[in-house]
Amino acid sequence: MEGQWGSSIHEQHRQIQEAMKTNPTQGIAKIKEYLGKQNNTPLNIAITGETGSGKSTFINAFRGINNSDEGAAPTGVVETTTEVEPYPHPNLPNVTLWDLPGVGTPNFPADEYLKKVGFERFDFFIIIAACRFKENDVKLALEIKRMGRKFYFLCSKIDIDMYNEERSQRNFDKQKTLKAIRDNCIKGLRGQGIEAPQVFLVSSFELHQFDFLLLQETLERELPEHKRNAFVCALPNISKEIMKKKKDAYQAQIKYHALLSSGVAAVPLPGLSVAVDLALVAGVVTQYVIGFRLDKESLKRLSDSSGVPYSELVSVMTSQLGATTITPQLIQKLLSQIPRILALIAAEEVSRFLIVIGTPVSMILSGVSTYKILKFFLDLVADDAQRVFEKVVKETTEV
Ligand code: GDP
Numbered sequence: 001m002e003g004q005w006g007s008s009i010h011e012q013h014r015q016i017q018e019a020m021k022t023n024p025t026q027g028i029a030k031i032k033e034y035l036g037k038q039n040n041t042p043l044n045i046a047i048t049g050e051t052g053s054g055k056s057t058f059i060n061a062f063r064g065i066n067n068s069d070e071g072a073a074p075t076g077v078v079e080t081t082t083e084v085e086p087y088p089h090p091n092l093p094n095v096t097l098w099d100l101p102g103v104g105t106p107n108f109p110a111d112e113y114l115k116k117v118g119f120e121r122f123d124f125f126i127i128i129a130a131c132r133f134k135e136n137d138v139k140l141a142l143e144i145k146r147m148g149r150k151f152y153f154l155c156s157k158i159d160i161d162m163y164n165e166e167r168s169q170r171n172f173d174k175q176k177t178l179k180a181i182r183d184n185c186i187k188g189l190r191g192q193g194i195e196a197p198q199v200f201l202v203s204s205f206e207l208h209q210f211d212f213l214l215l216q217e218t219l220e221r222e223l224p225e226h227k228r229n230a231f232v233c234a235l236p237n238i239s240k241e242i243m244k245k246k247k248d249a250y251q252a253q254i255k256y257h258a259l260l261s262s263g264v265a266a267v268p269l270p271g272l273s274v275a276v277d278l279a280l281v282a283g284v285v286t287q288y289v290i291g292f293r294l295d296k297e298s299l300k301r302l303s304d305s306s307g308v309p310y311s312e313l314v315s316v317m318t319s320q321l322g323a324t325t326i327t328p329q330l331i332q333k334l335l336s337q338i339p340r341i342l343a344l345i346a347a348e349e350v351s352r353f354l355i356v357i358g359t360p361v362s363m364i365l366s367g368v369s370t371y372k373i374l375k376f377f378l379d380l381v382a383d384d385a386q387r388v389f390e391k392v393v394k395e396t397t398e399v
Helices: 009-022 024-040 055-062 110-117 135-146 158-168 174-191 212-222 225-234 240-261 278-291 296-306 310-315 328-337 339-346 350-357 361-397
Strands: 043-049 085-088 095-099 124-129 150-155 199-201
Touching: 009 024, 024 225, 024 240, 043 055, 043 225, 055 095, 055 124, 095 225, 110 135, 124 135, 135 150, 150 174, 150 212, 158 174, 174 199, 199 212, 212 225, 212 240, 225 240, 240 278, 240 361, 278 328, 278 361, 296 310, 296 361, 310 361, 328 361
Parallel strands: 043 095, 043 124, 124 150, 150 199
Antiparallel strands: 085 095
């Protein structure tokens, strides 16, 4: 896709490969630019709906923040959003969720709404209601469409609806009931003039249930490709699929980090002829730990929301990378402690790397080492994230 970034990701990869062959210095500059864009692309998500519809609770849940945490969007039936309020993602400062006032409030009349909230800055809009979208919601959706932006309808508090339906139906069928609620909502929106409304039924208290995963897949698919990375990394770890996507996103960057590391400030590794840029590795592994929410703050938040003691979350991790500060010294210590990784680095697996990158021979050895080390640490961190996830599922679903 051509756009403000000039060329597609595929085209950028091609340009990097080309530059690495002809002019490595320029190639390195291109890689830096590419990684910077991948990891710092701003993503701004607008959440709008009437007061009480569940905007703040959804914003907090998406960011993995509890309603009572510092930095949480204030929730509760009496709170009223009267201003456009930004809520940055605690782990990724480039991702912000915005709490917008409801349409038609005195300061934000329907006809001036988009202009007043500054619609240009938002990548897409989520319009929230407790399953009954009103005239103002529809007007807003049509206006968003007219402005060339995307919108998605989110029926909040679906757990309450399901609870009520279960109590009132003799032969309660969860899937059938969900479909009936969704169909009914879509029919209502069609009747009000929205051609093909995308409606998702969500409980912010149970994001892993109902349609949140479907919403996440839809958003990921419909976002421009240069924004997908930011979106995937911002997602809460509520399913194995999400964690796999995060891992894939990080994996795709490893060859470029490895190239950057080639020859720069490298430290010889004991027992090996290669040198590795430990500071770079420490920086990238820190990204993994934060992306997989294994940093101290994220684990504390997870402990608060799940009720699983922090020490128990920490105890299931085996990598020694979670809940700590990743320094070059720690990386060096871990590398020297793990014979498996040293064997891995020493093994001749240069050809695959060479084909991917097309790099001058002088840069290869330390690049290959960094490649393998990063891949190794990524596996460790992703496995730990999986263990933490399983621990929480086990502890919170056991009766
Ligand atoms: P806002 O005014 O749109 O920001 O709405 P809030 O997020 O403050 O939510 C209003 C009330 O609905 C609060 O008491 C929330 O606890 C409750 N609420 C929000 N989302 C959900 C949900 O998914 N399920 C349930 N059961 N309650 C919710």
